[in-house]
Amino acid sequence: MATRRVVLRYPRHLIDEPVVSHLVKNYDLELNILRANITPESEGLLVVGLEGSEENLRQGLAWTRDQGVAVEPLERDVVRDEDRCNHCGACLTICPTEALYREVATQEVHFDSDRCVACELCVPACPPRAMKVEF
Amino acid sequence: MAKTYQEINDRIRGGEVVVVTAEEMIDVVDEKGPAGAAAQVDVVTTGTFAPMCSSGALINFGHSTPRIRASEGWLNDVPAYGGLAAVDLYIGATAVVEGDPLNAQHPGEFRYGGGHVIEELVAGKDVRLRASGYGTDCYPRRELDTWINIQDLNECTLLNPRNCYQNYSVAVNLNEERDIYTYMGVLKRDLGNANYCSAGQLSPLLNDPYYRTIGIGSRIFLGGAEGYVFWPGTQHNPTAARAGNGVPKGGAGTLAVVGDMKQMDPQWMVGVSMYGYGVSLTVGIGTAIPILDEEMALYTAVKDEDIVAPIVDYSRGYPYNEGGPLGYVDYKRLRSGSIQINGREVPTGSLSSYPKARQIAGILKDWIQRGEFLLSEPVQQIPSADSGVSFKPLRERPVQPEVS
Ligand code: SF4
Ligand code: SF4
Numbered sequence: 001m002a003t004r005r006v007v008l009r010y011p012r013h014l015i016d017e018p019v020v021s022h023l024v025k026n027y028d029l030e031l032n033i034l035r036a037n038i039t040p041e042s043e044g045l046l047v048v049g050l051e052g053s054e055e056n057l058r059q060g061l062a063w064t065r066d067q068g069v070a071v072e073p074l075e076r077d078v079v080r081d082e083d084r085c086n087h088c089g090a091c092l093t094i095c096p097t098e099a100l101y102r103e104v105a106t107q108e109v110h111f112d113s114d115r116c117v118a119c120e121l122c123v124p125a126c127p128p129r130a131m132k133v134e135f
Numbered sequence: 136m137a138k139t140y141q142e143i144n145d146r147i148r149g150g151e152v153v154v155v156t157a158e159e160m161i162d163v164v165d166e167k168g169p170a171g172a173a174a175q176v177d178v179v180t181t182g183t184f185a186p187m188c189s190s191g192a193l194i195n196f197g198h199s200t201p202r203i204r205a206s207e208g209w210l211n212d213v214p215a216y217g218g219l220a221a222v223d224l225y226i227g228a229t230a231v232v233e234g235d236p237l238n239a240q241h242p243g244e245f246r247y248g249g250g251h252v253i254e255e256l257v258a259g260k261d262v263r264l265r266a267s268g269y270g271t272d273c274y275p276r277r278e279l280d281t282w283i284n285i286q287d288l289n290e291c292t293l294l295n296p297r298n299c300y301q302n303y304s305v306a307v308n309l310n311e312e313r314d315i316y317t318y319m320g321v322l323k324r325d326l327g328n329a330n331y332c333s334a335g336q337l338s339p340l341l342n343d344p345y346y347r348t349i350g351i352g353s354r355i356f357l358g359g360a361e362g363y364v365f366w367p368g369t370q371h372n373p374t375a376a377r378a379g380n381g382v383p384k385g386g387a388g389t390l391a392v393v394g395d396m397k398q399m400d401p402q403w404m405v406g407v408s409m410y411g412y413g414v415s416l417t418v419g420i421g422t423a424i425p426i427l428d429e430e431m432a433l434y435t436a437v438k439d440e441d442i443v444a445p446i447v448d449y450s451r452g453y454p455y456n457e458g459g460p461l462g463y464v465d466y467k468r469l470r471s472g473s474i475q476i477n478g479r480e481v482p483t484g485s486l487s488s489y490p491k492a493r494q495i496a497g498i499l500k501d502w503i504q505r506g507e508f509l510l511s512e513p514v515q516q517i518p519s520a521d522s523g524v525s526f527k528p529l530r531e532r533p534v535q536p537e538v539s
Contacts, residue, residue, distance in 0.1 A: 086184065086405065086417065089485035090320045092472075093328030107470060107489035124244050125321050127186065127407035127486070128417065 003051045003114065005034070006061065009070040010044035019067050020046070027060030028052055034097055034117040047074060047117045076118045077134045080111040084130035091122040091131065137428045140512040143177045147506055154178040154423075154503045156496035157337045157435055164436035173432040178503055178510065181342050182356070182421040182495030183334040185487035186407050188318065189297035189369060190416045191227040192253050192396060195289040196264060198222055199281075204274035205266035209233065210252045217266070221274055224266075225294070226252055228416035242316040242411025250416035251406030253293070256285045257358065258401035291396040293358060293404075297368035299420050301340035301388040302444055305331045305464060305483075307476065310450035316411020317449050320486055326476055329446065330484045334492035335439045335466035339422040340388045342435045344381040345520055346373070348424050350513025355392065356421030356499045359403040361508065362394025367517040372526035381520075382437060384463060385445045388517070392420065403495070421495040423503060425510050439466035446476060456528070 024031045029052035037045040050057060061071050087109045091100045099115035100122060122131045146152040153176050155163060160179045164172045208215040208224040212233045215226040230249035237243050256262055266279040285291050306319035307329045315322045320330045343349055353364040368389025375387035403419030426432050445460035452458050464474050473482045502508035518524040
């Protein structure tokens with residue numbers, strides 16, 4: 001099993017087409033929508049995490065391209081320096097995807113990189129600067 | 136049956152002391168009642184780990200040849216105060232590195248400052264010292280530029296005028312149009328979030344609300360080493376409003392603390408950048424509270440749900456001193472992830488690390504169990520609720536032009 005995070009850009013005329021649901025069904029992939037931004041006027045933008053076999057991912061994404069959707073890997077990664085994070089919680093309400101979340105029982109702040117869309121909002125908002133951009 | 140400091144210290148030396156953290160004490164008192172808990176437990180440890188802006192380091196870097204009277208100094212390009220004797224400098228946690236764009240392009244990032252210099256000194260990193268003097272007969276040198284290391288300094292003392300706030304406000308933003316950038320973190324427009332900053336039930340002064348056992352000369356955990364309380368902190372406000380359990384319902388008591396940075400650990404002394412606000416220093420502090428009697432057992436069993444904090448608007452309320460709190464909320468609620476304000480669900484964030492506070496209380500407990508940390512009775516109490524001492528706002532008096 002492999003995971004891939006990709007940015008999908010739809011031209012206007014494809015927005016109503018169920019490309020993603022076909023992709024998921026026909027290539028046996030698991031889908032995690034990280035960010036969706038579709039307005040009637042502009043193109044659609046979808047940041048997704050896909051999980052499946054290498055072969056299915058490759059074929060599925062090739063098929064998606066054939067439908068006229070631009071597929072780009074999520075290039076920048078935001079990572080957490082685990083030694084530097086002091087679990088303060090200043091990032092919790094900044095992160096739009098709950099990639100940074102607090103476990104209520106221990107009050108520890110966890111980072112789930114699979115949910116991260118690399119928006120970088122947490123980077124300057126983290127007081128000890130534990131969140132970093134990696135290229 | 137009351138206990139004395141002497142008896143507790145004898146038990147520490149004898150290896151038979153019973154120590155629990157302030158978190159664990161809640162269960163002990165729940166089970167045994169305050170009298171039973173007071174009989175069983177000798178010491179309760181507390182902890183807090185949060186940005187504390189009123190912090191700084193006092194260094195003496197030794198005399199150069201020829202000698203200089205450093206009237207101005209910089210450590211890694213962060214300005215330090217030189218209005219002291221020749222080679223003494225004080226670097227404050229919130230001093231920003233020279234040339235930083237500050238908030239010219241708002242919000243500024245504030246990547247480096249005094250708090251970071253203090254962390255690097257504690258970590259044993261070399262730090263660049265520049266100093267200038269105006270030249271005197273006894274101190275002829277005018278410029279100095281050298282690397283220094285904490286181990287080579289004569290003294291490197293953490294000297295913090297105000298730490299350890301007893302309680303604190305919960306910060307929100309009522310402005311509907313604009314996010315704001317404060318020392319309480321980024322506050323999103325229109326009640327987008329609520330940020331708090333206290334270790335609550337683990338916090339030092341919330342476990343001894345009337346400062347019965349903490350005062351001048353109290354030995355504490357400071358930045359991973361032993362430190363001391365040397366005075367009430369600035370803005371110490373013991374007469375602030377209190378709830379029925381004696382716990383202040385907002386910022387109240389504070390402590391001034393001092394310790395040897397050469398003994399400290401950078402894990403507990405961390406430079407931080409507050410987006411759009413400035414730089415600061417996150418300081419780890421813990422106290423060891425002697426359970427002298429039932430009353431102290433009861434105080435140290437305080438729970439998050441019994442401690443309330445005022446909700447304050449930082450868009451107008453705080454900066455312009457307008458209006459009162461929007462309400463009060465307890466720490467259990469705050470830690471659950473969201474609170475209700477004006478009938479709306481508002482997600483919570485925080486600046487004080489509860490897991491680190493717990494770790495500090497655990498370390499201090501361990502030191503005491505191993506006989507490495509003895510309690511010290513204050514040589515002088517700090518003002519308490521009956522002192523009449525309160526925190527005053529500035530009364531500005533117009534300055535008249537000078538008549539010649
Ligand atoms: S703001 Fe930074 S240090 Fe604080 S919990 Fe989030 S990642 Fe960790
Ligand atoms: S970059 Fe930071 S704020 Fe943005 S999604 Fe990732 S963790 Fe959350």
